[in-house]
Amino acid sequence: MNRILGGGVAIVAAYILYPVIRFLSPPSVALGEQSKVFVTDTGIMKRNTAKYFKFLDEPAVLVRLPNGTYTSLSAKCTHLGCTVQFRSDGDYFHCACHGSEFAITGKVMRGPAVLPLPKYQVSVSGEKIFVSVPIEPA
Amino acid sequence: MKQRLVGFFDERMDLSALRRWAKEKSVPQHKHSFWYYFGGLALFLITLQIITGILLALYYSPNPAYAHESVKYVMETVKYGWLIRSIHFWGANFLVAVVFIHMFSTYFMKAYRKPREVMWILGVLILGLVLAFTFTGYLLPWTTLSYFATKVGVNTPSIMPILGRFITRIMEGGRDVGAATLTRMFTLHTVILPLLAVLLITLHVLLSQVFGSSVPLSQANKREAIKFFPNFLMRDAAVWAGGLAILLAMVTMFPAGLGPKVNPVMPAPVGIKPEWYFLFVFETLRRFPETIAIGTITLAVLVWLIVPFLDRRASRNQKSTFFTLFGAAVLVYMISMTILAYLTT
Amino acid sequence: MLLVIISLILVGTSANDSLAASIPSFAQRFNFTLPLIVVLLILMFFLLLKVYTRESQPSRSQKGISDSNVKGDGSKEKVREKV
Ligand code: HEM
Ligand code: FES
Numbered sequence: 272m273n274r275i276l277g278g279g280v281a282i283v284a285a286y287i288l289y290p291v292i293r294f295l296s297p298p299s300v301a302l303g304e305q306s307k308v309f310v311t312d313t314g315i316m317k318r319n320t321a322k323y324f325k326f327l328d329e330p331a332v333l334v335r336l337p338n339g340t341y342t343s344l345s346a347k348c349t350h351l352g353c354t355v356q357f358r359s360d361g362d363y364f365h366c367a368c369h370g371s372e373f374a375i376t377g378k379v380m381r382g383p384a385v386l387p388l389p390k391y392q393v394s395v396s397g398e399k400i401f402v403s404v405p406i407e408p409a
Numbered sequence: 410m411k412q413r414l415v416g417f418f419d420e421r422m423d424l425s426a427l428r429r430w431a432k433e434k435s436v437p438q439h440k441h442s443f444w445y446y447f448g449g450l451a452l453f454l455i456t457l458q459i460i461t462g463i464l465l466a467l468y469y470s471p472n473p474a475y476a477h478e479s480v481k482y483v484m485e486t487v488k489y490g491w492l493i494r495s496i497h498f499w500g501a502n503f504l505v506a507v508v509f510i511h512m513f514s515t516y517f518m519k520a521y522r523k524p525r526e527v528m529w530i531l532g533v534l535i536l537g538l539v540l541a542f543t544f545t546g547y548l549l550p551w552t553t554l555s556y557f558a559t560k561v562g563v564n565t566p567s568i569m570p571i572l573g574r575f576i577t578r579i580m581e582g583g584r585d586v587g588a589a590t591l592t593r594m595f596t597l598h599t600v601i602l603p604l605l606a607v608l609l610i611t612l613h614v615l616l617s618q619v620f621g622s623s624v625p626l627s628q629a630n631k632r633e634a635i636k637f638f639p640n641f642l643m644r645d646a647a648v649w650a651g652g653l654a655i656l657l658a659m660v661t662m663f664p665a666g667l668g669p670k671v672n673p674v675m676p677a678p679v680g681i682k683p684e685w686y687f688l689f690v691f692e693t694l695r696r697f698p699e700t701i702a703i704g705t706i707t708l709a710v711l712v713w714l715i716v717p718f719l720d721r722r723a724s725r726n727q728k729s730t731f732f733t734l735f736g737a738a739v740l741v742y743m744i745s746m747t748i749l750a751y752l753t754t
Numbered sequence: 755m756l757l758v759i760i761s762l763i764l765v766g767t768s769a770n771d772s773l774a775a776s777i778p779s780f781a782q783r784f785n786f787t788l789p790l791i792v793v794l795l796i797l798m799f800f801l802l803l804k805v806y807t808r809e810s811q812p813s814r815s816q817k818g819i820s821d822s823n824v825k826g827d828g829s830k831e832k833v834r835e836k837v
Contacts, residue, residue: 328584352564356676367677647801654794
C-alpha cells in the first residue's frame with residue numbers, strides 16, 4: 272500500500288519536475304540563418320586593427336593583419352568567457368580577466384586558458400567581407 | 410491600555426510560553442563573548458538589504474536596454490535614490506564581512522560541535538546565499554564590470570564534468586550572457602534567494618533559541634550569564650546603532666558609483682577585478698589551472714560544510730588542535746590571496 | 755564613535771566631489787545623514803549607559819537562571835539539575 276502511494280507521488284513529482292527543468296534550459300536557436308554574417312566593407316579597416324562583432328550570439332573579432340589580409344576568430348576567451356582584447360603591439364590577444372594570451376592564430380601563448388580560440392572563415396565577395404563557420408572544423 | 414492589549418492576545422494565543430522563554434533566555438558571559446554580536450548584526454543588515462532592495466526593485470527594469478538607465482535614474486532623479494541605493498550597496502559589503510566574521514568566530518570557538526551541527530550547516534549555506542545575492546545583484550546595473558564578472562561566474566561551473574555545461578546554460582539562459590541572463594539573475598536576486606534566505610535564516614535563528622549560545626571549551630568553567638531580555642538585546646541594539654552610523658558615514662562619503670554601460674561586443678577592459686570578497690577566488694583562478702583551482706575550492710567548501718562531523722574530538726568536548734590549524738590555514742590562504750590580488754594588477 | 759563624525763567632516767572639507775555631478779553633492783548628502791548619525795550615536799551611548807548601570811546592580815551575576823547553554827552537550831535536563 273505504502274509502496275503504491277510512494278510510487279504515485281514519485282510519478283507526479285517527476286511529471287512536474289521534468290517540464291520545469293526543460294523550461295529552465297533555454298531553447299536552442301537555429302544557427303543556420305546566422306552561420307554567415309556581413310561584418311564590414313573592404314577598405315574601411317586600417318591595417319593592424321580589429322573590429323568586434325556578434326557572431327553565433329557570441330563576441331567575435333575580425334583583424335586586418337599588417338600584410339593587409341583578414342583573419343577572424345571567436346573573441347570569447349576559452350578560459351572563463353571574457354572578451355579578449357586585440358593588441359596591435361605584436362598582433363596577439365590579451366584577456367584582461369585572468370591574463371590569458373592568444374596568438375593571432377588563436378593558439379594559447381599564456382595560461383590559464385588551455386584551448387585555442389576557434390577560428391572562423393573570412394570570405395570577400397565584391398566589396399563586402401563575410402565571416403562564417405568553417406565547413407570543416409579547424 | 411497596554412495591559413488590555415496583552416490580555417486580549419494572551420486569552421487567545423497563550424503567550425505564557427513566550428513569556429517564559431523571554432524570562433529564561435540568557436547569554437553566557439566570558440572572554441570571547443564579544444563575538445556573539447555578529448550574528449545579530451548580520452540579521453539586522455539582512456533586514457536592511459530586504460527593505461532597500463524592495464525599494465530599488467520599484468524603479469529597476471531588468472532589460473538590457475533600460476537596466477543601466479533605470480539605475481542611473483534612481484541615483485540622479487529619484488528623491489533619496491542615492492541614499493537607498495548606496496545603503497543597499499554598502500549594506501551588501503558590510504553583510505558579507507559580518508557573516509564571514511560570524512562564521513570564522515563560531516568556527517574557532519568550535520560552536521559547531523554537538524548538538525549544533527545543523528546550525529553550522531545552515532550557517533555555511535546562508536553565507537553561500539549571501540554571496541549568491543551579491544553575485545546576482547552585481548549584474549543588475551548592467552555595467553562593463555558587472556557583465557564580465559557575471560561571465561566568469563556563470564562559466565566557472567562549466568569546468569565541472571557532466572553537469573557543468575548544463576548549469577552554465579541554465580544560469581545564462583542563452584548562448585551567452587545577455588537579456589535572458591539579466592532576467593534570470595533579477596528573479597534569483599529578488600524572488601528565489603530572498604525566499605530561501607528567509608527560510609534558512611528562520612531555521613538558523615530558531616535553532617539558536619533552542620540551544621542557546623555555545624560556550625567555547627576554554628571558557629566552560631565560567632558560569633556567568635546575562636539575561637537576553639533586556640540586557641543583551643540592549644547591547645545588540647547599541648551595536649546596531651553603531652553599525653548603522655558607520656554604514657551611513659560610508660554612504661555619505663562614498664555613495665555607490667555606476668560604471669559605464671556595457672557594450673557586449675567590446676573586449677574586457679584592462680585591470681578589471683571582482684569585489685574584494687571574491688578576490689581570493691580570482692587570484693586562485695589566475696595562478697592555477699581552472700580545474701585544479703575550482704576543484705580544490707569545491708572540496709574545501711564541502712569539508713567546511715561537514716566539519717562538525719569530521720571534528721570528532723570537539724564533539725566529545727575535547728580540544729581539537731588540528732581543526733583550529735585547518736581553520737587558520739584556510740583564513741591565512743584567503744587573506745594572503747586577497748592581498749596578492751591587490752598588489753598585482 | 756566620534757571618529758565617524760570626525761572622518762565625515764574631514765572628508766567633507768577636503769572632498770571635491772569627483773562623483774557624477776548629477777547626484778546630490780557631498781554637502782547635501784552630509785546635511786541629511788549627519789543628524790541621523792548623531793542621533794544614532796547618542797542612542798548607542800545611552801543604551802550602553804543603561805546596560806552598565808543596570809548590570810552594576812546585584813542582579814548581575816545570574817547563576818540561578820536555568821541555563822541550557824553552559825555546557826555545549828545539549829543535555830538540557832542534566833545541566834538544569836546541576837544548577
Ligand atoms: C542578502 C541580501 C542582499 C544582498 C547581499 C544584495 C546585494 C546586492 C548588490 C551587491 C547589488 C549591486 C549593487 C550595485 O552595484 O549597484 C544589488 C542590487 C540590487 N538589489 Fe540587492 N541584495 C540583497 C537583497 C535584495 C532584495 C531582497 C531585493 C529585492 C526584493 C534586492 C533588489 C535589488 C535590486 C533591484 C538591485 C539593482 C539596483 C542597483 O544595482 O542599485 N536586493 N543587490
Ligand atoms: S576569462 Fe580569459 S583569462 Fe580567464
